[in-house]
Amino acid sequence: MTVDFDLETxxxxxxxxLLVSLVVPRPIALVTTINNDGLVNAAPFSFFNLLGSDPPIVALGIGRDELRPLGLKDTAFNILQNGEFVINLVNDPIAKAMNICGTEFPPNISEVEMAKLLLLPSAKLTVxxxxxxxxxxxxxxHSTIEIGRTRITLGVVVHxxxxxxFYEATTKRIHTDKIGMIGRMHGxxxxxxxxxLFEIPRIPFSAWQQSSEEK
Ligand SMILES: Cc1cc2nc3c(=O)[nH]c(=O)nc-3n(C[C@H](O)[C@H](O)[C@H](O)COP(=O)(O)O)c2cc1C
Known part of the structure; x- marks a missing residue:
């Protein structure tokens, strides 16, 4: 038995x-952008993911905000203006600062300052x-698709x-288990x-065949 909902009505x-209570956990992008006056904006987005690797592509789902000019959140407005953004991934130690950046400050206030975060120059971007x-x-x-009240913004990761x-140079591996990334849940x-963490090794088809023959 299921409880059903008609999402068209x-x-x-x-x-x-309902959906954000079920599609969990969602990774969090703390997105930095810059406006035409050079003010740096930071805002968290959990409608976010890595969608491909050739080229490396990420997606953000940015909702409309009717109280802003053109209905655009500062992040969306700045990306539209100069086509650049940085996704700063979020782990446990910066969870509270990330949450401060989620406060809807007016565009003349930098969330980065409010959250007492430090900025570093990027390698390839002005942001x-x-x-x-x-x-x-x-x-x-890369491109933005507007669907209803959501802007799906696609970006190519260039650096x-x-x-x-968190990086082991000899093995070229990232210590994901030590980073402590956080995910967004419900509410x-x-x-x-x-x-x-738990591990389930992938099963090559040859191994699958062999094990079923042995049974
Ligand atoms: C953890 C977290 C995740 C969020 N995810 C989204 C999201 O995916 N899309 C969105 O439009 N707003 C999201 N928000 C709300 C925005 O961060 C918020 O509207 C922010 O003020 C927008 O800032 P900006 O106007 O500087 O771009 C999220 C907030 C938090 C705290």
């Missing part, structure tokens, strides 16, 4: 509440990155920075840690 806010973030993805805007304590304030 259900109120949007209710559909949002700076956040020093405290364990990894930063420099992105160039990657990883904090050196307006729930998150999860990524510390409880």
């Amino acid at each position: 259900l109120q949007r806010a209710e559909a949002y509440r 700076p990155r956040i020093a405290e973030s364990p990894a930063q993805l420099e992105c160039r805007h 990657l920075h990883v904090a050196e304590q 307006r304030g729930f998150y999860t840690k990524t510390t409880e």
Whole structure:
């Protein structure tokens, strides 16, 4: 038995509440952008993911905000203006700062200052990155698709920075298990840690065949 919802007729806010309670955990992009006056903006987005690797492509789902000019959040407006953004990934130590950046400050206030985060220059972009973030993805805007009240913004990752304590140069491996990335859960304030790991090795077809023959 299931409880069913017709999402074609259900109120949007209710559909949002149901879906974000189920599609969990969602990674969080703390996105830095810059406006025409050089003010750096930072805002978290959990409608975010890595969608491909050739080229490396990321997507952000940015909702409309009718109280802003053109209905665009500062992040969307700045990307439209100069085509650059940095995705600063979020781990446990910067969770509270990330949440401060989610406060809807007016465009003349920098969330980075409010959250007391440090900025570092990027390698290829004018938009700076956040020093405290364990990894930063420099992105160039690829395209934006507007669907209803959401802007799906696609970016190509052109440069990657990883904090050196999380990178093993000899094996060329990232210590994902030590980074402590957080994920967004349900409701307006729930998150999860990524510390409880388990492994399921992939099964090559030849091994699958062999094991079924042995049975
Ligand atoms: C953890 C978290 C995740 C969020 N995810 C999104 C999202 O995916 N899309 C969105 O439009 N807003 C999202 N928000 C709300 C924005 O961060 C918020 O509207 C912010 O003020 C926008 O800032 P800006 O106007 O500087 O771009 C999220 C907020 C938090 C705290």
